[in-house]
Amino acid sequence: SQTIHQWPATLVQPVGSPLSLECTVEGTSNPNLYWYRQAAGRGLQLLFYSVGIGQISSEVPQNLSASRPQDRQFILSSKKLLLSDSGFYLCAWRPAGGPLEQYFGPGTRLTVT
Amino acid sequence: AQSVAQPEDQVNVAEGNPLTVKCTYSVSGNPYLFWYVQYPNRGLQFLLKYITGDNLVKGSYGFEAEFNKSQTSFHLKKPSALVSDSALYFCAVREVSAAGNKLTFGGGTRVLVKP
Numbered sequence: 001s002q003t004i005h006q007w008p009a010t011l012v013q014p015v016g017s018p019l020s021l022e023c024t025v026e027g028t029s030n031p032n033l034y035w036y037r038q039a040a041g042r043g044l045q046l047l048f049y050s051v052g053i054g055q056i057s058s059e060v061p062q063n064l065s066a067s068r069p070q071d072r073q074f075i076l077s078s079k080k081l082l083l084s085d086s087g088f089y090l091c092a093w094r095p096a097g098g099p100l101e102q103y104f105g106p107g108t109r110l111t112v113t
Numbered sequence: 114a115q116s117v118a119q120p121e122d123q124v125n126v127a128e129g130n131p132l133t134v135k136c137t138y139s140v141s142g143n144p145y146l147f148w149y150v151q152y153p154n155r156g157l158q159f160l161l162k163y164i165t166g167d168n169l170v171k172g173s174y175g176f177e178a179e180f181n182k183s184q185t186s187f188h189l190k191k192p193s194a195l196v197s198d199s200a201l202y203f204c205a206v207r208e209v210s211a212a213g214n215k216l217t218f219g220g221g222t223r224v225l226v227k228p
Contacts, residue, residue: 057212100147106155107154
């Protein structure tokens with residue numbers, strides 16, 4: 001069966017520091033991968049999605065970037081964090097060419113101080 | 114662009130009573146609709162989807178949803194709510210772009226089931 005991992009689970013970082021969040025999926029090949037941010041325990045904002053290695057689509061121009069160095073690895077980064085980057089970051093996957101529903105990881109709680 | 118709206122920020126219901134969480138959609142073409150649930154500090158869990166076929170869709174944990182084309186709605190329902198159903202619920206719609214499929218989510222509805 002497929003499993004999605006995210007780490008770290010929680011992170012507290014000062015303003016201006018770099019960020020790297022990692023997401024990996026097990027038990028599938030060539031998944032579609034997604035990064036979302038959820039602020040204040042409410043709506044989801046799609047940040048990036050990827051249909052293959054090195055292929056990244058950006059939804060919202062901002063202080064963040066994403067990379068997909070391996071088939072089942074998706075990384076969210078920032079060079080300098082802002083206070084407004086605080087939130088709950090969720091990674092999701094779906095099988096390429098398969099059902100349309102996405103499956104979510106456990107999330108990373110980021111607090112920028 | 115496709116969109117979904119959840120008109121209620123919060124729904125309060127007594128345990129054992131029917132639960133309904135509302136969702137309306139705006140799409141061009143055939144709608145592909147989804148419901149997810151999120152418990153505190155957890156990722157979203159997929160409940161059910163409507164792609165085509167029967168207007169009443171059954172999903173996980175006793176939930177079902179009714180697709181109504183004339184009212185452009187896709188309301189989530191449970192005949193008898195449990196305290197453990199207290200959570201944040203999201204409706205979503207599929208969007209197709211040049212880069213692939215993605216989901217657009219509603220703003221979420223918080224459900225509180227009181228004992």
